[in-house]
Amino acid sequence: MKNNVIVYSEDIELASELLTPAREIATSTGGKVIMIVIYKVEMNDYTRLVGADVIVSVRLPDELGVPTPEFTSAVVADIFKSRGAGFVLLGSTRDGKELAGRLAVILDASAATDCINIQFKENRALVERLVYGGRVLSSGILEAGPFVIGIKPRSYQAIASGPEPSIEEFSIQSPVLKTRVLRSGEAERGSVDLTKADKIVAVGRGLKKKEDLELIHTLAEALGAAVGCSRPLSSDLGWLPEDAHIGLTGIQVKPKLYLAVGISGQLQHLAGIKDSKVIMAINSDKGAPIFQNCDYGAVGDLYQIVPELTKLIKAKR
Amino acid sequence: MYWSEEIKVTEINGRGMVFPFRSLSDYEIKFKPEHEMFRQVVREFAEKEIAPRISYIEEHNEVPADLVNKMLSQGFQGISIPQEYGGQGGDQVTLAIFSEEIARVSPAIVTLMGANGLFVFPLLFYGSEEQKRRYLPQIARGEKRSAHATTEAVAGSDVAGIQTKAEKVNEGWKINGRKAFISGGDVADYFVVLARTSPIANKKERWKGLTFFIVEREREGFHVARHMEKMGLKGSHIVELQLDNVIVPDSNRLGPEGEGFKIAMETYDHGRIGVAAQALGIAQVLFEKCLNYAMQRTTFERPLISHQIIDAYLADMAMKLVSARQLVYWSATLADQGREEYKFAASLAKAYATEAAEWIAEKAISIYGGAGVIVETQVERFLRDVEITKVYEGANEIQRLVIIRQLLKLSLGVDVMSM
Amino acid sequence: MPLDMIVLVKHIYDEDQLKVDQTTGSVSLQGVPGKVSSFDRNALEAALRLRQKLGGTITTLTVGTDEANKSIREALAMGADNAYLIRSNVATGYDARQTVEILIGALSKIPRWDVLICAEGSTDFYTSLLPGMLAERLNLPLLSYMRSLDFDGRSLRGDRSLERKLETVECSLPAIVSVVSEICEPRIPTLLQIMAATKKQISKIDVTELGLQIPPRYKLEGMLVKTVTRKRQIFEGSPSEVALKLYESLSKEGII
Numbered sequence: 006m007k008n009n010v011i012v013y014s015e016d017i018e019l020a021s022e023l024l025t026p027a028r029e030i031a032t033s034t035g036g037k038v039i040m041i042v043i044y045k046v047e048m049n050d051y052t053r054l055v056g057a058d059v060i061v062s063v064r065l066p067d068e069l070g071v072p073t074p075e076f077t078s079a080v081v082a083d084i085f086k087s088r089g090a091g092f093v094l095l096g097s098t099r100d101g102k103e104l105a106g107r108l109a110v111i112l113d114a115s116a117a118t119d120c121i122n123i124q125f126k127e128n129r130a131l132v133e134r135l136v137y138g139g140r141v142l143s144s145g146i147l148e149a150g151p152f153v154i155g156i157k158p159r160s161y162q163a164i165a166s167g168p169e170p171s172i173e174e175f176s177i178q179s180p181v182l183k184t185r186v187l188r189s190g191e192a193e194r195g196s197v198d199l200t201k202a203d204k205i206v207a208v209g210r211g212l213k214k215k216e217d218l219e220l221i222h223t224l225a226e227a228l229g230a231a232v233g234c235s236r237p238l239s240s241d242l243g244w245l246p247e248d249a250h251i252g253l254t255g256i257q258v259k260p261k262l263y264l265a266v267g268i269s270g271q272l273q274h275l276a277g278i279k280d281s282k283v284i285m286a287i288n289s290d291k292g293a294p295i296f297q298n299c300d301y302g303a304v305g306d307l308y309q310i311v312p313e314l315t316k317l318i319k320a321k322r
Numbered sequence: 323m324y325w326s327e328e329i330k331v332t333e334i335n336g337r338g339m340v341f342p343f344r345s346l347s348d349y350e351i352k353f354k355p356e357h358e359m360f361r362q363v364v365r366e367f368a369e370k371e372i373a374p375r376i377s378y379i380e381e382h383n384e385v386p387a388d389l390v391n392k393m394l395s396q397g398f399q400g401i402s403i404p405q406e407y408g409g410q411g412g413d414q415v416t417l418a419i420f421s422e423e424i425a426r427v428s429p430a431i432v433t434l435m436g437a438n439g440l441f442v443f444p445l446l447f448y449g450s451e452e453q454k455r456r457y458l459p460q461i462a463r464g465e466k467r468s469a470h471a472t473t474e475a476v477a478g479s480d481v482a483g484i485q486t487k488a489e490k491v492n493e494g495w496k497i498n499g500r501k502a503f504i505s506g507g508d509v510a511d512y513f514v515v516l517a518r519t520s521p522i523a524n525k526k527e528r529w530k531g532l533t534f535f536i537v538e539r540e541r542e543g544f545h546v547a548r549h550m551e552k553m554g555l556k557g558s559h560i561v562e563l564q565l566d567n568v569i570v571p572d573s574n575r576l577g578p579e580g581e582g583f584k585i586a587m588e589t590y591d592h593g594r595i596g597v598a599a600q601a602l603g604i605a606q607v608l609f610e611k612c613l614n615y616a617m618q619r620t621t622f623e624r625p626l627i628s629h630q631i632i633d634a635y636l637a638d639m640a641m642k643l644v645s646a647r648q649l650v651y652w653s654a655t656l657a658d659q660g661r662e663e664y665k666f667a668a669s670l671a672k673a674y675a676t677e678a679a680e681w682i683a684e685k686a687i688s689i690y691g692g693a694g695v696i697v698e699t700q701v702e703r704f705l706r707d708v709e710i711t712k713v714y715e716g717a718n719e720i721q722r723l724v725i726i727r728q729l730l731k732l733s734l735g736v737d738v739m740s741m
Numbered sequence: 742m743p744l745d746m747i748v749l750v751k752h753i754y755d756e757d758q759l760k761v762d763q764t765t766g767s768v769s770l771q772g773v774p775g776k777v778s779s780f781d782r783n784a785l786e787a788a789l790r791l792r793q794k795l796g797g798t799i800t801t802l803t804v805g806t807d808e809a810n811k812s813i814r815e816a817l818a819m820g821a822d823n824a825y826l827i828r829s830n831v832a833t834g835y836d837a838r839q840t841v842e843i844l845i846g847a848l849s850k851i852p853r854w855d856v857l858i859c860a861e862g863s864t865d866f867y868t869s870l871l872p873g874m875l876a877e878r879l880n881l882p883l884l885s886y887m888r889s890l891d892f893d894g895r896s897l898r899g900d901r902s903l904e905r906k907l908e909t910v911e912c913s914l915p916a917i918v919s920v921v922s923e924i925c926e927p928r929i930p931t932l933l934q935i936m937a938a939t940k941k942q943i944s945k946i947d948v949t950e951l952g953l954q955i956p957p958r959y960k961l962e963g964m965l966v967k968t969v970t971r972k973r974q975i976f977e978g979s980p981s982e983v984a985l986k987l988y989e990s991l992s993k994e995g996i997i
Contacts, residue, residue, distance in 0.1 A: 016904075071906075071908065074873065074885070075876075075882075075883070078873075078877075098903070098904055099861075099869075099885070099886045099902075099903050099904065100903060102862075102869040102870070102873070103869075103872060103873045103883065103885045103886075104873065105870060105873065106837075106869070106870040106871065106872060106873020106874040106875075106876075106877070107873040107874070107876065107877045108873075109837075109838065109870060109873070109874055110838075110841075110873075110874050110877035110878050111877055114958075115958035115959060116837065116838075116868075116870055116958070116959075117868070117959060118868050118869055118870060119867065119868075119869075135967070136865060136866050136867060136964065137756040137759060137768075137864075137865055137964075138756045138864060139967075140756065140759075140966060140967065141759070141768050141964045141965065141966055141967065142964070142965045142966075142967050143866075143961060143962075143963070143964045143965075144961075144962045144963050144964075144965075145959050145960055145961045145962055146959070146960045146962060147958060147959055148957075148958060148959075148960060149958070183881070183882035183883075183912055183913075184882045184883060184884060184910055184911070184912045185910065185911055185912065186908050186909070186910050187898075187908075187909040187910065187911060188908065188909040189906055189907075189908045189909075190906065190907055190908075191905060191906060191907070192902070192903070192904075192905055192906055192907045204996065210374070228996075228997070240923060247902075247923075248904075248905070261996060262991070262994070262996045272757070279967070279969060283994050283996065284971060285987060285990065285991075287987070289698055290698060290699075291619075291693060291699070291975075291977075292611070292614065292615060292618065292699070296618075296973065296975055297618065297971075297973065298971055299971055299972075299973065300971050300972040300973070300974065300990075300994075301972065301974050301975075301976070301986075301987060301990040302973070302974070302975040302976065303975075303976045303977075303983035303984070303986065303987050304975060304976070304977045304983070305977070305978075305979075305980055305983055306980065309980035310980045310983055310984050310987075313980050313981050313984030313985075314984040314987055314988060316984075317984060317985065317988040318988065318991075318997060321988075321997060354939070355814070355939050356932075356935050356936050356938075356939045359814060359815065359818060359935045359938070359939070360932050360935050363818075363929050363930055363935065366929055367929050370929075396929065396931055397931040397932060397933060401932060405933070410931060410932040410933045410936075411932075411933065411936065412932050416932060
């Protein structure tokens with residue numbers, strides 16, 4: 006079987022995380038780790054990409070503003086076939102999942118997405134992934150290669166140090182694409198990436214008015230925390246941007262502290278916070294599900310507790 | 323349901339183990355696939371649209387207009403109006419499901435939407451085709467609201483004792499009087515009003531001489547006189563209506579002159595199951611809340627539910643809840659089968675379910691302890707809401723009379739009133 | 742410019758009612774009731790709104806056992822014109838690639854269609870592989886993760902929602918579209934629509950009729966409930982009392 010491992014994600018940080026499991030697989034198959042980087046503006050520094058043996062550097066054709074999964078699938082498939090690869094590790098982002106589906110057909114591969122742990126043994130890939138709303142850990146087997154595996158962000162840590170990869174240029178003809186991107190811009194975003202935040206204060210329907218967010222921001226500042234919310238506040242009310250929405254269909258976070266203020270704790274929200282180290286909650290409803298799923302909880306009026314707590318934290322500093 | 327004419331009143335023994343019915347299948351409850359689908363859809367609506375607004379409704383005694391409009395758009399006012407008049411064409415089981423599922427979240431909204439049934443039923447059964455077409459489609463579409471005005475300060479259970487009078491005039495009928503405790507009277511466009519059209523001839527025939535009239539709120543001389551603050555059912559309003567020389571044409575008379583009492587009784591028979599289901603919804607939600615609470619709350623270092631007294635309370639709740647459920651849907655099944663016996667069953671259901679719900683509401687407060695009387699916990703409001711269910715739509719005292727009267731009439735052909 | 746649309750509807754085991762062995766934490770699907778995958782309702786609603794605007798038809802496709810009829814009826818109640826059940830006996834279902842091949846087999850029996858709309862993923866296994874696989878197998882354009890969708894007579898266009906970006910994308914017909922739940926709130930059917938749905942015919946195609954031989958590529962070995970035991974220390978009292986307790990807990994955990 007072909008033993009080289011291809012690694013790709015449009016998110017370079019995520020791609021460097023993928024190099025860790027890629028390295029493990031390559032070690033057991035005796036193959037090489039080939040990382041594909043598609044760039045619009047030339048990258049000068051590949052030293053961070055520790056773990057790759059080869060970087061195949063692909064310049065995005067001028068007419069394309071972004072590397073769409075359709076375009077990327079052609080690139081990856083081409084390199085896969087010409088380099089004797091047997092594995093493709095992708096970042097399991099939305100683009101990555103579309104790409105995984107495409108490659109599964111193009112390469113006639115066994116595929117799995119959102120994997121949090123993979124092991125390659127005896128020509129089979131054992132994969133673990135969360136299912137049923139993130140509540141259940143499933144283990145499954147991809148019986149035969151080639152393999153296309155999407156890895157969930159932050160499942161692995163990038164390798165700290167190692168030998169530098171060699172760089173190769175790869176050029177591709179401008180393909181005729183069926184889907185055109187007319188515009189690409191930043192989604193409305195808050196200032197902090199919650200998935201990387203150490204401490205998060207999140208607010209939910211218990212907040213009566215948009216103006217009251219002031220209270221929450223003050224507490225967050227005192228704590229040095231980022232601000233997030235449950236779905237109603239971003240999707241329904243628009244009091245906070247979409248990327249502040251924490252939950253099953255929003256962001257999943259893994260902070261040291263997650264403080265839920267006025268959040269009832271519906272399952273969809275809990276799915277986004279269950280990897281938090283410490284969960285703290287403030288809610289006026291003693292029966293709110295959040296109290297079953299937190300480490301520390303305070304029953305009472307957030308409008309009174311939050312200022313008191315803020316005062317105490319500020320006093321210590 | 324008649325046994326042979328030879329049977330004397332006292333010879334009931336040995337005539338069938340399922341007296342007052344004849345066979346086990348008379349006790350069947352029948353559901354159709356659309357019933358469960360509808361139940362889930364109402365549940366979803368209640369939890370998504372109504373539940374988040376409860377605090378507001380309780381605090382302001384007002385159901386927000388946008389929520390009312392959503393419900394009208396969903397066809398909730400037209401559930402029991404036949405499709406030929408633009409309604410949803412739901413049967414009694416469907417109406418019971420609707421009442422129960424909404425009551426789980428807001429008993430007041432059940433009354434808000436259901437009170438117009440007391441206008442729709444008399445129209446459906448006694449209205450002329452022209453009258454039905456004049457009023458029902460607009461109600462079904464939610465464009466107009468309606469209410470039923472029989473009760474007066476001096477006459478609740480004693481319908482025959484009403485003082486409102488209607489006299490024949492050139493233009494039709496002139497109505498004078500004052501109605502009280504009229505649900506939805508503040509928002510209704512159309513009313514059915516019961517008035518005395520001929521004087522009482524003798525004590526035994528007090529019930530004769532009453533007639534129903536359809537009165538549109540724009541009629542001169544008709545106005546909403548007084549709003550009354552109530553203990554519960556916040557969001558649903560009751561008012562007094564004043565009729566000063568209100569003139570309506572004879573084409574607004576509903577049903578034959580003098581038949582009003584009969585029409586009123588039939589109307590209440592039809593609405594009874596909905597109230598029973600309203601109480602059932604209250605009982606159901608409280609039982610679930612108590613069960614959840616008892617599992618989560620710890621006292622004396624163990625969960626509440628591990629204490630035997632609490633278990634006993636919960637067990638009694640379950641007995642009453644499930645019994646009420648069987649009675650509600652059984653009587654609805656009989657009604658949908660067009661069987662007269664449904665009146666007997668519906669009275670059983672109404673009396674039982676409302677009293678069971680009250681018992682459960684009181685016990686819920688015991689189980690919750692201090693938290694039970696806190697508004698935010700959302701337990702005490704159900705006790706406040708349930709009280710009126712024992713009283714309106716045929717007070718439970720009257721239900722007990724109806725139970726025995728109907729039982730004897732339907733099973734033995736005996737009229738207990740003539741004894 | 743009416744659109745003939747196909748919407749994929751999946752009947753899944755209810756994630757709120759899974760059976761868990763208390764000692765081992767292992768999850769069983771035996772006897773677990775089913776429901777429609779929530780995001781499929783958003784996909785169907787998106788189709789319904791397009792039909793409202795442009796005219797056309799909506800046909801739902803479901804691969805499953807007879808149990809799936811429950812979800813299909815819900816789709817009909819929401820307003821789908823036609824529904825197909827591609828009937829199988831396999832209660833545990835198929836993997837993504839098998840499902841795609843079955844769908845393609847069934848699609849060949851459906852006269853004509855312009856757009857196939859599906860959710861970004863099903864709420865049970867959430868592989869999100871179907872859209873990409875379908876696009877490649879059918880050699881059609883794919884607009885994935887759409888939070889808005891419109892058709893101007895020539896192109897299908899809308900906003901594609903990524904983690905940090907929003908792209909405006911377009912393609913011509915026929916096409917595959919996958920939507921995110923933010924695209925629109927699914928409607929709640931009225932009683933009238935529910936009663937009409939119970940009378941509608943669900944067309945059946947048996948999987949065996951398609952004559953496919955596709956071995957599974959992914960085999961599920963086991964499922965465990967992820968357990969994290971939380972301390973559940975709940976404080977009650979005056980605001981200043983509980984605030985102090987929370988503050989002390991933060992200190993204890995070394996967070997401040």
